[in-house]
Amino acid sequence: MRRRQSPGDERLTPHLSGLFGYALSLCGNREDARDLVQNCALKAFTAHRVPSDAPAYRTWLFRILRNVFIDEVRSKSAFALCIESFAESQPDAFRYEESLINSLTLKRGMQALSLEHREIIGLVDMAGFTYEEAAQLIGIPTGTVMSRLSRARKYLLRTIHEDNVRKLPERSKGVRN
């Protein structure tokens, strides 16, 4: 039986893609991300108090999704598995090729990131939160959002670069095809 669309649906629907992008950045796979968005929607529909203004409503939705995710994995080892994937290092020579960056290489690169790095990219780049909004949502200082995001992007660029750049075989000199 189809559920009738409620006013809550109308408010939530515009955020679905952003929620799914954020959920995907947290879970790393579509099935879990879909379940997460569904659980988030269920909680939002059954909530007694719903923020009235649009920005607060959006932050509230994403916080619900984040809390559902944390509840689901709190007793699990998922967080422990997602510690930094790369050793900290300063960016040396800049060697990233813009042409390698696209949605496909980004998706692959995201898989190699830690949970906290995937999350910050999901919030800022996919869901469009400001640093301050993301900081409030996660519960960390704005400065931490800035440093975490910049590190996440650095790792992502490195992963994309290392995953894609292959040395072409050298051509034999003097041979024409």
Place this chain on the structure above:
Amino acid sequence: MTLPRTSWERLNAYVDGELGPRESAEVAREVADDAMVAAQVAAIAALKAAAVESLEPMDPAILEQPAAPKRRTMTWVAGAACAILFTGFLAIRMTSDVAPPELRIAHDMHAQWILQSDPRVEAQAARILETSLTHMGLVVYAPDLSSVGLYFAHIRAIPAENGRGLHIGYLGRRGCMMSLVVMETATALAPGLHEFDDDRGKGFTWHIERYRYVLLAARMDPHRFAKVAAVVESLTRSRAVLSGTERLALQRSREQAQPCAA
């Protein structure tokens, strides 16, 4: 090659529109003056654009089937699936005619893996698996169990002195570590799934064509392990992906089981 004058963090904030007007103008000047800074800003902007581009439109119909009610309405399906799997489990034979060398190798590979100090899901594990199979010429099949919480985490060839084969490690989010060891062997085994319990632990084994499959799991709930084994045996035999019924049943058994890490 010169290092950029502007910090990486500041460039990120610039691209994100997080700097004030004065700082933003400063960075804009640096972008205009320094090709390296400009390249970094372009890369950050490209990442942002790719992230937006990667967003998939979500069908609002998802709201018509929230997760929890869906599970309730599907209870009978899950129940039926459990019944099927339970029936399958009853058909598992307790066996003592399993050739010991395969079990020893499987136990060794499994033990080496779980003793690693920092097991983690390898992002490229699925690709490594595919490459390994192609490279080694093995015609084995390792099912994707990620939808039931078990992820490809570890792929290694078994030591050459033991013949040709692969150890595939699945890692769960609740601390489960399950090994599927596949080896070429001339020793046939009666058809079906065989449970064994030797001095190194319990497991399941089966034979398909010229391959022996051994499944081991550290601290996994025995009922869940048996159900997973029945499904994995079936999938490796049919080379199929998890059906909706199997997935539901395994998800249900996972929910009911104690976490491996508990």
